[in-house]
Amino acid sequence: MIRITGTGSAVPARRVTNDDLGKIVDTSDEWIRSRTGIESRYLAVEETTTGLSAEAAKKALAAAGVSAEELDLIIAATVTPDRFLPNLSCEIQRELGAKNAVAFDLNAACSGFLFSLDTAYMYLRTGRYRKALIIGAETLSKIIDWTDRSTCVLFGDGAGAAVLENVPEETGCADRASGAAAGNGAGESRGILSIRMGSDGGRGMVLSCDNRPVSNPYVKRESGLSYVSMDGQEVYKFAVRTVPHIIGLAVEEAGLAVEEIDLFLLHQANIRIIEAVAKRLRQPMEKFPVNLRDCGNISAASVPILLDNVRKHDMIKKGSKIVLAGFGAGLTWGATVLEW
Ligand code: COA
Numbered sequence: 001m002i003r004i005t006g007t008g009s010a011v012p013a014r015r016v017t018n019d020d021l022g023k024i025v026d027t028s029d030e031w032i033r034s035r036t037g038i039e040s041r042y043l044a045v046e047e048t049t050t051g052l053s054a055e056a057a058k059k060a061l062a063a064a065g066v067s068a069e070e071l072d073l074i075i076a077a078t079v080t081p082d083r084f085l086p087n088l089s090c091e092i093q094r095e096l097g098a099k100n101a102v103a104f105d106l107n108a109a110c111s112g113f114l115f116s117l118d119t120a121y122m123y124l125r126t127g128r129y130r131k132a133l134i135i136g137a138e139t140l141s142k143i144i145d146w147t148d149r150s151t152c153v154l155f156g157d158g159a160g161a162a163v164l165e166n167v168p169e170e171t172g173c174a175d176r177a178s179g180a181a182a183g184n185g186a187g188e189s190r191g192i193l194s195i196r197m198g199s200d201g202g203r204g205m206v207l208s209c210d211n212r213p214v215s216n217p218y219v220k221r222e223s224g225l226s227y228v229s230m231d232g233q234e235v236y237k238f239a240v241r242t243v244p245h246i247i248g249l250a251v252e253e254a255g256l257a258v259e260e261i262d263l264f265l266l267h268q269a270n271i272r273i274i275e276a277v278a279k280r281l282r283q284p285m286e287k288f289p290v291n292l293r294d295c296g297n298i299s300a301a302s303v304p305i306l307l308d309n310v311r312k313h314d315m316i317k318k319g320s321k322i323v324l325a326g327f328g329a330g331l332t333w334g335a336t337v338l339e340w
Contacts (some may be wrong), residue, residue, distance in 0.1 A: 001166070001167050001189075001190060001191040002121055002124045002125060002164060002165070002166050002167070002191050002192050003164070003165060003167055003189055003191030003192060003338070003340075004162045004163065004164055004191075004192075004307075004338065004340075005063075005064040005065075005066070005163050005164070005165045005167075006059075006060045006061060006062070006063030006064025006065070006066065006162065006163040007059075007060050007063060007160070007161065007162045007163075007304065007307050007308040007311050008055075008056040008057060008058065008059025008060035008061075008062070008063060008160070008161045008162075008308055009056045009059065009158065009159065009160040009161070009301075009304065009305040009308040009309070010052045010053075010055035010056040010059070010158060010159050011042040011052070011156070011157065011158035011159075011295060011298075011305070012042045012043055012044045012045065012047040012052070012157050012158065013042075013045070013046075013047070014042060014043050014044070014045045015040050015041075015042055016040060016041055016042070016043050017029070017039065017040045018032045018033060018038070018039060018040065018153070021152065021153055024146065025146070025147065025148075025149040025152060025153075026149055027149045027153055032153045035270075035272070036153070036154060036270045036271065036272070036292070037270060037271025037272070037274075037290070037292055037293055038153065038154065038270075038271075038292055038293060038296045038297075039293045039294065040293075040294055040295075040296070041155065041156030041157075041294075041295055041296030042156050042157055042158055042295060043141045043156065043157055044139045044141055044142075044157045047139070047157070048082050048139065049078060049080055049081055049082050049088060049137050049138065049139045049159070050081075050082050050088060050091040050092060050095060051095075052137055052139070052157070052158060052159035052301075053076060053088065053091075053092045053095075053135050053137040053159045053161065054092055054095035054096060055159070056135065056137070056159040056160055056161040056304075056305075056308075057092055057095075057096055057133055057135060057159075057161040058096065059161070059308075060133065060161040060162055060163050060308075061096070061133070061163060063163070063311075064163035064165070066131055066163050066165070068096040068097050068098040068099075068101075069097070069098065069099065069100055070100070070131050071096075071098045071100065071101040071131050071132070071133050072100065072101055072102065072128075072129035072130055072131050072132065073101055073102050073103075073120060073123055073124075073129045073131070073132040073133070074089045074092055074093055074098060074101045074102070074103040074104075074132070074133045074134075074135070075089060075103075075104060075105070075106055075116040075119055075120055075132065075133075075134050075135070076088040076089040076092055076103075076105050076106070076116070076134075076135040076136075076137060077105070077106045077107070077108060077112025077113050077115060077116045077134070077135065077136045077137075077300040078105060078107065078112065078135075078136070078137050078138055078299075078300055079107055079109055079112070079138065079140075079143070079209070079299060079300070079329075080137075080138045080139045080140055080142060080143055080299075081105065082139075087103070087104060087105040088105050088135075088137065089103035089104050089105050089135075090103045092133075092135065096133075098133070101133070102129075106119065108199075108300070108326075108328075108330060108332045108334075109207070109299055109300065109328040109329035109330055109332060110267050110269065110297070110299045110300060110302065110326055110327060110328025110329065110332075111197075111267070111300075111326035111327055111328050111330070111332040111333055111334050112136050112299070112300030112326070113134065113135075113136035113160070113300050113301070113302075113303045113304050113324075113326060114195075114197065114303065114324060114325070114326040114333075114334035114335070114336060115197065115326075115332065115334060116134040116135070116136065116300075117134055117162075117164065117192075117195070117324070117336060118195045118197055118334065118336070120132040120134050120164050121164065121192055121195060124164060124165070124166040125166070127166070129166075130165065130166045131163065131164075131165050131166075132163070132164040132165075133161060133162075133163055133164075134161065134162050134164055134304075135159060135160070135161045135162075135304070136159065136160050136161075136298075136299070136300030136301040136302070136303065136304045136305075137158070137159035137160075137300065137301050138157060138158065138159070138298050138299045138300055138301050139157045140155040140156065140157060140228070140297075140298065140299055141155070141156075141157050143209050143227055143228055144227060144228055145227035145228070148227070148229075150230070150232065151227075151228050151229070151230055153296075154269075154270075154296060154297050155228070155296055155297050155298070155299070156295050156296035156297065156298050157298065157301075158295060158298045158301045158305055159301050159304075159305070160301045160302075160303070160304025160305035160306075160307065160308055161304060161308075162304055162307065167191070189318060189319065189339050189340055190339040191338060191339060192336060192337075192338045193253075193254035193255070193256070193337045193338060193339060194250045194251075194253035194254040194336065194337045195250065195334065195335070195336040196246050196249045196250040196253060196334065196335055196336075197246075197332075197333070197334035198242070198246060198332070198333045198334065199330050199331065199332045199333075200330070200331045201330065201331075203234075203238065203331050204329070204330055204331060206230065206231040206234040206235055206238070206331070207228075207229075207230045207231070207235055207328065207329040207331070208228075208229055208230075208329065209226055209227060209228045209229070210226035211226070212225075235269075236270070236272070236273060238327070238331060239269065239270075239273045239276075239277075239327050240273055240276040240277060240280070242327060242331075242333050243266065243273070243277045243325055243327050243333065243335075244277050244280040244281050246325065246333050246334065246335045247264070247277070247281065247323055247325055247335045248281070249335070250323065250325075250335040250336060250337050251323065251337055253337075254321075254337035256321060256337065258281050258282070258283060259283070260321055261283070261287065261321050261322070261323050261337070262287065262316075262320045262321050262322060263287055263288075263289060263310065263315065263316065263320065263321075263322045263323070264277075264278070264281075264283065264287050264288050264322075264323045264325065265289065265303060265306050265307055265310065265322060265323065265324050265325070266288060266303075266325050266326075267297075267302050267303055267325065267326045267327055267328065268290065268291055268292035268295065268296075268297060268298070268302040268303075268306060269292070269297045269302075269327075269328070270292070270297075271290060271292060271293075274288050274290060274292075289306060289309070289310050289315060291305065291306050291309050299328065300326075302326075303324050303325075303326050307322075307324065316340050317340065318340055319339060319340065320339070320340040321337065321338075321339050321340075322337070322338050322339075322340060323335055323336070323337055324336050324338070
């Protein structure tokens with residue numbers, strides 16, 4: 001049985017409010033709040049993607065009671081590593097002293113944590129590895145055009161981490177048939193019950209950011225930096241159609257009804273997207289915790305930070321049935337159902 005045994009998160013010290021942004025671009029707290037639900041975000045000043053990741057990872061390891069040396073696998077999801085080389089996961093490995101782990105990065109934008117979870121799950125499921133650390137981490141502020149009001153108000157920086165373990169049945173975990181059907185507090189956790197993922201490269205350019213252009217002795221080209229550009233309305237339409245669909249598939253595969261899910265932890269892009277998903281699933285907003293008011297959209301870090309927030313606020317109990325769902329650039333999307 002594969003389950004999350006610890007979570008952790010970290011955000012930069014500098015909190016930037018909507019009013020602060022109103023001083024650098026032509027925007028207002030009223031516009032940002034009413035269109036997105038965002039009130040502030042944390043932006044890296046001294047912090048790095050590696051440093052935020054290591055802080056979140058240490059907290060997740062402590063919560064799981066797992067030492068860094070016990071880790072077999074580290075997967076970091078990011079679109080904003082500190083370096084092209086070495087990869088973020090190896091930098092985290094170094095910071096933690098996780099010398100026995102295999103470490104690699106994964107880029108699936110705002111769905112990155114879900115793709116990391118899916119990948120780690122399969123490694124653990126085959127028995128190849130037993131203990132994995134998965135991380136979603138971003139310093140998006142370095143790929144944002146701070147003169148573009150249509151994007152710069154949306155994003156923030158931070159990192160979230162989770163320890164995933166293949167827990168042997170003999171430690172007392174019930175099998176699926178005898179699991180905690182009664183819900184909170186009863187029976188044993190069944191861990192991850194289902195995962196469904198999707199991608200559509202054909203629509204990729206609705207949310208994009210170019211890499212450095214080719215620059216070699218055989219090409220004459222101005223080198224220039226590219227920043228995030230987005231067709232907000234297309235992304236919005238994609239999200240409100242795709243997310244309820246993928247959640248429905250994952251819940252069905254888990255053998256549950258949507259009504260049996262206690263919490264839906266969605267990628268935190270926009271409150272209107274979350275409200276539209278709740279409406280389509282016919283579920284109350286109380287089941288959809290939100291931290292985007294405080295943090296904005298932190299891409300791959302958004303879902304694991306939210307998971308850590310709700311765990312710390314005792315919103316999750318043993319037996320709670322939880323959906324994690326991500327969506328974003330690629331396009332990519334995914335959902336998992338787990339029993340805590
Ligand atoms: N402050 C003030 N005005 C702004 C603004 C800002 N920060 N950003 C854009 N505007 C203006 C536009 O210039 C436009 O003005 P105009 O009518 O004079 O041309 C007007 O507001 C409407 O812009 P539009 O882009 O049509 O707004 P919208 O209602 O689609 O809202 C988003 C924009 C980005 C909030 C919305 O499309 C959205 O949430 N999309 C999903 C984005 C997302 O979640 N991305 C991440 C996915 S991982």
